[in-house]
Amino acid sequence: MKGELMGTTGWVVLALLVLTGTVVWRMSQYPGTWRHTFDPHFSKDRGDLRVARKKLRRLQQSVEGERTSARSAVETAAYNHESRVREAEQHLARLRDPGRGAPRGSLADRLYLYDHVLKVTTDGGINAHPLQALAIDDQYSRSAAHIYLTLPDGRRELLTISLKETPEAEARAFAVQVHNAIAEAKTAKAQRKALIPQAEAELQLAIADTSERERAEERLREVTARLNADTRIPRARRELAVAQDRWEQLTGRRPQ
Template identity: 50%
Template sequence: MGFVAWIVIGVLVAAGVVVWRMGRYPGGWRYAFGALYAADRRDLDAARSALRGLRDQAAREREAATGDVALAEQAYQSRVALARAHLAALRDPGTGLLRSSVGGLWLYEHVLEVHAEGRVNRYPLNEVSIRGEYSGKAGHVYLALPTGRQQMVSVELDEATSEADVRAFVVEAFNAAADAKVSRAERLAKVPQAEAELRKVIADTTGPEQARRRLADVTSRQKSDARIPQARRELDEARDHWEHLTGRRPE
């Protein structure tokens, strides 16, 4: 950037400062810059700063109290959501992670998924039973379903899937179904306690209520605080004095 450009920038900045100062201290050059009126400018600035400082302090206090209410509400809703999720998981744990698969059978932690005849069915693991029979070219897996019916799923035996693989799957699924019956009983036994805990968590609104009371206290105290009205009157007096001097009333 050349020397002339810097001079132009300096002139523009100086002009901006002059315009700002003339607006801040209206009435003319001598009132905005003259040493004779320096004390009057300081009084006006002090009154402005005092009011602005009190307003900013009050706003920060309200914002902090309002933020505390939001955080308390968020924490309350989070506790309720966790309690609901815990109860829901006891009643219905969902599918769970995939443990094993063979052919069209997919064994999850809590569900046996069957892909057969172009359909996919999911059965609660605690409500099924499984056994296998084997021929030279296929493993035949028989499922006793929750409906009381049986279904056969044939698994072709080849280099990718051996008879040992199918046998291992059947044993794992059989044992998993047995374990699922036990775990379901254990989960259901915990449901009443989880329901009671959920009711307790929902009823415990202490955090949000305390935060709302603090916000109400802050709001009430600020309404009765005489400092801001007093600072506003003092600023009006400083403006009146400046207007009396210059014939122009400052903001």
């Protein structure tokens, strides 16, 4: 019973708050005495204000929507142009330098093979050598695999891998994998080099092609000029001012 009473009281309070808010809002829209705000005798005067406000608000929303749409089209066109240029730049950059690529295998935590690079760990540190400029040879003794690398500068480097920890078959298989990856990398480099001129031309075309943005900017100028010359909003403001003047003369209070 107590819970039901509290629930009913809550609904009553809520209804009173809503009613109070409605009354306050209505009095702000139609200031004056209680009769001016609520009496049916003044409904036509209130209606004139309401219609004038609604007309001006609708026109302002329409104009602002059209202006916003034109501005948005310019922003979209600029973004699309930048995206095309960025994509062309990235494509050209990948052709010139494909980076390390995906991992393809490793040997004894000393050699790490990637699509375009062989990473070598020695006592002197870690070096990454481009595959297309590398050569590999392997020899074996009873206890070790001897991996000879001919580096891009012509120097040779020897890595000795203990066969106690790494099976010889695994070392041989890795050496063959690196040898084949070097051959693939050389072919891939030649193919990329052949594509670079076309990619450079595509980048220049992407930079130069600003037609979408120019069309959007021209439309924005046209829309702006037309809306600036549009007399509907000034006329609607004057109509609202007339309705406000009449209300002020009637009540002594000027509505917004």
